[in-house]
Each structure stands twice: as C-alpha cells, then as structure tokens.
Amino acid sequence: MTAVAAARDDEVLIGRPSDGxxxxxxxxxxxxxxxRGWKVAFAICGALTVMLFAMVTLTVMxxxxxxxNNIPNAWGFGIINFVWWIGIGHAGTFISAILLVLExxxxxxxxxxxxGMTLFAVMQAGLFPLLHLGRPWFAYWxxxxxxxxxxWPQVRSALPWDAAAVTTYFLVSLxxxxxxxxxxxxxxxxxxxxxxRRIVYGIFALGWRGSAQQWRHHKVAYLLLAGxxxxxxxxxxxxxxxxxxxxxxxxxxxxxxxxxxxxxxIFSGFALVMTxxxxxxxxxxxxxxxxxxxxxxxxxxxxxxxxxxxxxxIAEFFVAWYSGDRxxxxxxxxxxxxxxxxxxxxxxxxxxxxxxxxxxxxxMRRNLKVLFVVSLLINLGMWLERFEIIVVSLSRDFLxxxxxxxxxxxxxxxxxxxxLGFFGLLFLGYLRLVPFIPIAEMKQMRAELVATSxxxxx
Amino acid sequence: xxxxxxxxAEFDSGPALLGGLRALRACGLSRFDAxxxxxxxxxxxxxxxxxSRLTWIALAAGLVGGGGAYFLQWWINVVDYPLNIGGRxxxxxxxxxxxxxxxAILFASAAALISALVLGGLPRLWHPVFEVDxxxxxxxxxxxxxxxxxxxxxxxARNTAAxxxxxxxxxxxxxxxx
Numbered sequence: 058m059t060a061v062a063a064a065r066d067d068e069v070l071i072g073r074p075s076d077g078x079x080x081x082x083x084x085x086x087x088x089x090x091x092x093r094g095w096k097v098a099f100a101i102c103g104a105l106t107v108m109l110f111a112m113v114t115l116t117v118m119x120x121x122x123x124x125x126n127n128i129p130n131a132w133g134f135g136i137i138n139f140v141w142w143i144g145i146g147h148a149g150t151f152i153s154a155i156l157l158v159l160e161x162x163x164x165x166x167x168x169x170x171x172x173g174m175t176l177f178a179v180m181q182a183g184l185f186p187l188l189h190l191g192r193p194w195f196a197y198w199x200x201x202x203x204x205x206x207x208x209w210p211q212v213r214s215a216l217p218w219d220a221a222a223v224t225t226y227f228l229v230s231l232x233x234x235x236x237x238x239x240x241x242x243x244x245x246x247x248x249x250x251x252x253x254r255r256i257v258y259g260i261f262a263l264g265w266r267g268s269a270q271q272w273r274h275h276k277v278a279y280l281l282l283a284g285x286x287x288x289x290x291x292x293x294x295x296x297x298x299x300x301x302x303x304x305x306x307x308x309x310x311x312x313x314x315x316x317x318x319x320x321x322x323i324f325s326g327f328a329l330v331m332t333x334x335x336x337x338x339x340x341x342x343x344x345x346x347x348x349x350x351x352x353x354x355x356x357x358x359x360x361x362x363x364x365x366x367x368x369x370x371i372a373e374f375f376v377a378w379y380s381g382d383r384x385x386x387x388x389x390x391x392x393x394x395x396x397x398x399x400x401x402x403x404x405x406x407x408x409x410x411x412x413x414x415x416x417x418x419x420x421m422r423r424n425l426k427v428l429f430v431v432s433l434l435i436n437l438g439m440w441l442e443r444f445e446i447i448v449v450s451l452s453r454d455f456l457x458x459x460x461x462x463x464x465x466x467x468x469x470x471x472x473x474x475x476x477l478g479f480f481g482l483l484f485l486g487y488l489r490l491v492p493f494i495p496i497a498e499m500k501q502m503r504a505e506l507v508a509t510s511x512x513x514x515x
Numbered sequence: 516x517x518x519x520x521x522x523x524a525e526f527d528s529g530p531a532l533l534g535g536l537r538a539l540r541a542c543g544l545s546r547f548d549a550x551x552x553x554x555x556x557x558x559x560x561x562x563x564x565x566x567s568r569l570t571w572i573a574l575a576a577g578l579v580g581g582g583g584a585y586f587l588q589w590w591i592n593v594v595d596y597p598l599n600i601g602g603r604x605x606x607x608x609x610x611x612x613x614x615x616x617x618x619a620i621l622f623a624s625a626a627a628l629i630s631a632l633v634l635g636g637l638p639r640l641w642h643p644v645f646e647v648d649x650x651x652x653x654x655x656x657x658x659x660x661x662x663x664x665x666x667x668x669x670x671x672a673r674n675t676a677a678x679x680x681x682x683x684x685x686x687x688x689x690x691x692x693x
C-alpha cells in the first residue's frame with residue numbers, strides 16, 4: 058500500500074464534498090425509491106413483529122406459565138433478553154456521548170445511527186420486565202403515585218431502581234437524539250419535494266433557522282446532554298447488575314458485577330453496531346462517510362472490551378476459589394465449565410474472548426467479512442453470557458433437592474425472535490424517515506478538516 | 516431577533532460570512548444576527564455572543580430533581596409507609612442514591628433540552644426570514660448575515676457596496692431601513 062493510499066485509508070471523511078453535495082447525499086437516504094431488498098426485509102420483520110404481538114397476547118392471557126420459568130429458575134429468557142437488549146443500547150450512548158466528550162471525531166458519522174439503535178434496543182428491553190411482572194397492567198405500581206390503597210413502592214429494593222434507571226435512560230437518549238436531529242430536520246424541510254413532507258418535517262424541526270442564538274444554546278445543551286449521559290450510561294447497567302449482585306445467590310453475589318456488566322454492555326453494543334452498519338453502508342453507498350477508519354476504531358474498542366470481559370471471567374473464578382465458599386466454588390469452578398450447560402460456557406468463551414483476538418491485526422480490523430462474522434459471534438456470545446449468569450446460576454442453587462434444568466418453551470423462543478423482528482422493523486423505518494448520518498455535524502467536521510489542512514487553527 | 520431584519524446578505528462559506536461581518540462593523544453597524552447550516556468557528560466571538568446560561572438552568576433543575584427524589588423516598592419509607600424489612604433502617608441513604616441520581620440526570624436533561632429550544636425562540640414554525648428568496652438554503656450550504664431594524668448606521672448604498680466588496684452573493688433589503 059502506498060503512503061498516499063494508507064493516509065487516505067485513515068480519513069474519517071473520504072474526499073471533500075461541498076456542503077451542498079454532502080447534504081444531498083445524506084438527505085437522499087430519505088427519498089430513494091424503495092428497493093426490493095428493503096421491502097423483503099421489511100416484510101420479514103413485519104411478520105416477526107406480528108408474531109411477537111401474538112406471543113405477548115398469549116403470555117398476558119394465559120400468564121407467565123407459558124414461559125419456561127419455574128422455581129428455581131425464576132428468571133429465564135425474560136431477564137436474559139432484557140439485559141442483552143439494554144446492554145446493546147449502551148454502545149449507542151458510548152459513541153454519541155462519551156466519544157463526544159473525548160473529542161473523537163470518528164464518532165460523527167455514526168453517532169445518530171447508533172443512537173437510533175439505542176432507542177429501539179431499549180424499547181425491546183423494556184418489554185421484558187413489563188411482561189415478567191406477570192400482571193403487566195399493574196406496571197404503574199412501580200412508580201410512586203398517591204394511590205387510594207395508601208401504599209408506596211419499596212425503594213430500598215433494586216427493582217424500583219431499575220424502573221427509574223431504564224425510564225431515565227430511554228427518555229434522555231430520546232432527548233439527546235432529537236436535539237441533535239433538529240438542524241437536519243430543518244434541512245429535510247427545506248429540501249422537501251412535496252408539500253406534505255415539508256409540513257411534517259417542518260413541524261418536527263420546530264421552525265429551526267440556524268440563527269446564531271439558536272446555535273449558541275444548541276451547542277451548550279448538546280454538550281451538556283452528552284456530559285449527563287456519560288455517567289447515566291454507566292449507572293444504568295450498574296443498576297441492572299445490582300438486581301443480581303444484591304441477592305445472595307452463588308454466581309450473582311459479587312461486587313464485580315457493575316463494571317463487568319457495563320463493559321459487557323458496551324462490548325455487545327459495538328458488535329451490533331458493526332452488524333448493522335456494514336450492510337447499511339453498502340446499500341446506501343456511504344463508503345465516503347463511513348470509512349475503514351471507523352471500522353478500525355470500532356474493532357479496537359471490541360478488542361478492549363473483550364479483554365475486560367476476559368478479565369472479569371478470570372476474576373470471577375479467582376474470587377470464587379479465594380472465598381472458600383463451597384457454593385461459590387461449586388458454581389464457578391464445577392458447574393459452569395463442566396455442568397449441564399457447559400457447552401454454553403465454552404461457546405461463550407470462544408465468542409467473547411478467543412475470536413476477538415483476530416483484531417490485533419490491522420488487516421482483520423478492516424476486513425468487512427471478518428468484522429461482520431465476528432460481530433455476529435459476539436452478539437451470540439454476549440447473549441450466552443447472560444444465559445450463563447441467569448440460568449446456569451439459578452438452576453444450581455444451595456439445595457440439590459431443588460436443582461432443576463431450565464428449558465425454554467416455544468413462547469420464549471418466539472418472543473426473542475419477535476423482538477429481533479420488531480427491532481428490525483423500527484430500524485428499517487428509521488433509515489428511511491430521517492437522515493441517520495448527522496448532516497450538520499458532518500458539514501462542520503468537513504469545514505474543520507479543510508481549515509486544519511490549510512494550516513488554519515480552527 | 517424577533518422581527519424581520521432590515522438587511523440580509525448571502526455568502527457561500529463561513530469565512531466569507533465572517534468577512535462580511537467585519538466589513539459591516541467597519542460601517543458602524545452593530546445589530547447582527549447570522550443564519551448558518553452549521554456552527555462557524557469564531558462566529559460566536561465575532562458576534563459578541565456570550566456563553567449560554569442554560570447550564571445554570573440545568574443545574575438548578577438537576578438539584579430539584581435529585582433533591583425531590585431523595586425527599587420523596589425518605590417520606591415514603593420513613594413517614595407515610597414505613598415497612599420493616601429484616602430490621603433494616605427506614606432511612607437507608609445508600610439505597611436512596613440510585614433513584615436520586617437518575618432523577619437528577621432526568622430533570623437536568625429535560626431542562627437543558629427545553630431551555631435550548633425556548634431560549635432559541637423555538638418552537639416558532641414561521642419567521643419573517645423564511646420569506647426571503649433563497650433562504651431555504653440556509654440549512655444546506657448558504658450562510659446569511661442579517662442586520663436588525665433600527666440600527667442607526669444603516670445606509671443602503673454604503674452597506675450594499677461594503678457587502679459586495681466582501682464577497683456577498685446577494686444583498687436583500689427588507690424595507691425596514693431607517
């Protein structure tokens with residue numbers, strides 16, 4: 058590779074398109090004709106969504122007994138899927154908020170894409186605890202309101218913390234996403250080719266005109282929301298992990314859980330970003346704004362998170378051994394690697410810790426086929442990690458007389474598949490309705506890149 | 516700027532707009548506004564805009580949210596509905612921290628979003644500047660400089676010449692000049 062090509066490979070924006078050309082390219086995602094591939098994908102996701110609603114209706118009508126949960130496996134697929142989906146959301150916030158605060162300009166092209174992923178993943182996640190309540194129509198009991206029964210939520214338990222954390226996370230992600238999108242909605246309004254689009258986008262743009270006053274407050278609010286989302290994203294998965302860590306169950310009762318969960322969440326989220334962005338980049342021909350540099354940076358993040366996960370697995374083993382607690386020792390050192398579910402443990406280890414070592418190689422970090430396959434494996438591995446924590450721990454608790462193997466029912470599997478379809482449906486709609494690459498931020502970045510290359514201090 | 520400006524000038528880049536701004540300052544004008552598709556480095560300073568005060572509003576809202584959440588948890592657990600759980604204290608400060616923190620973030624974020632919109636004069640779906648021909652490119656690739664009505668140094672011939680010398684593509688007088 059020549060030096061010029063190598064340098065070009067490392068750019069966050071290939072070429073220097075004019076503001077107009079860049080706007081046209083990035084706005085065009087909302088007005089290209091619908092292709093056959095998109096329609097097929099939409100139809101599949103739509104069918105899966107219908108199935109999801111059928112399964113949810115069944116669960117609500119017949120009760121939670123339709124799922125594989127039973128004592129001692131009180132938390133089965135419902136909580137695995139909840140933790141998996143909400144973890145996926147975390148990479149979106151990591152990219153859009155933490156990398157903004159750290160002034161990493163490679164986040165610009167992909168931040169809105171991943172914020173959308175966050176919102177839709179949190180929607181799927183929220184479904185599970187709601188259904189898991191058994192009587193979801195009483196979900197509002199989780200929130201403090203002056204009820205005629207004279208009772209209040211028990212706020213010393215981890216579950217109301219969870220309700221507060223997940224609700225806050227969803228709302229703050231929504232606000233951050235919308236605030237960043239207002240200037241681009243205005244661009245859509247001004248480039249609308251039908252009156253209906255002009256009116257609809259015009260309403261959502263709230264009359265944005267890009268005045269100095271508006272930018273002045275927008276800039277500060279955007280940075281402030283990023284600053285607030287940074288500790289928020291760490292707190293959400295920490296609180297989720299406290300649902301486990303505050304109990305006494307072997308395999309759960311550990312102070313390692315909050316950082317372990319946060320790192321795992323970001324790991325799985327980066328994997329899903331990769332899974333989604335590789336086909337989207339190709340279909341919408343975004344090779345100039347999503348470059349090898351982005352893939353390289355994300356693969357490095359996955360490698361780091363993979364090592365944090367590996368460290369956590371080792372620490373769990375060590376702490377179990379060092380504690381001398383016979384239940385912990387059995388759970389971690391016997392049951393996980395050699396028990397009934399040992400296959401899940403070894404597959405998880407392969408997906409989360411072994412295969413990611415490919416990313417030490419620069420060539421692998423830029424090979425889209427490798428990235429795509431590895432990202433799918435990480436998604437699987439991180440799902441299995443939650444399976445490991447929840448099902449494997451619960452199925453072997455203190456008393457051998459209560460040991461029980463968990464087997465999911467067809468409703469469990471249907472709901473998991475259904476949420477994948479529902480997520481896909483929302484995402485496919487999102488790709489066509491709003492610009493998923495932030496246009497104003499891209500143009501600003503381009504202007505700064507031009508100024509820097511001309512030797513002007515921005 | 517709540518009302519229609521007196522004078523608007525169109526530029527094709529951020530640096531050109533800054534040049535136009537300097538030219539008009541040299542003419543003695545002072546009531547400026549600018550409409551740009553993205554933030555221009557140095558524009559806020561050139562316009563003399565001070566840092567937004569919305570951080571203070573968000574701080575106040577965060578304190579109210581966090582303080583309110585802590586108070587509510589204390590009141591629920593200690594005063595209105597005390598539940599004895601294994602003899603643990605009713606006022607368990609560590610257990611109140613997660614919800615306190617989440618509500619502080621939620622209130623501060625909502626306040627930041629709402630104040631960014633309200634202080635920026637939004638939502639306001641129609642504004643006189645939208646009527647200016649070609650203004651629809653202000654969100655795409657054109658940079659507009661505006662001067663408010665009532666600026667005593669407005670002078671049609673002199674200002675137009677200064678702007679054109681600075682590279683303005685177009686100068687529009689909206690009939691509000693003195």
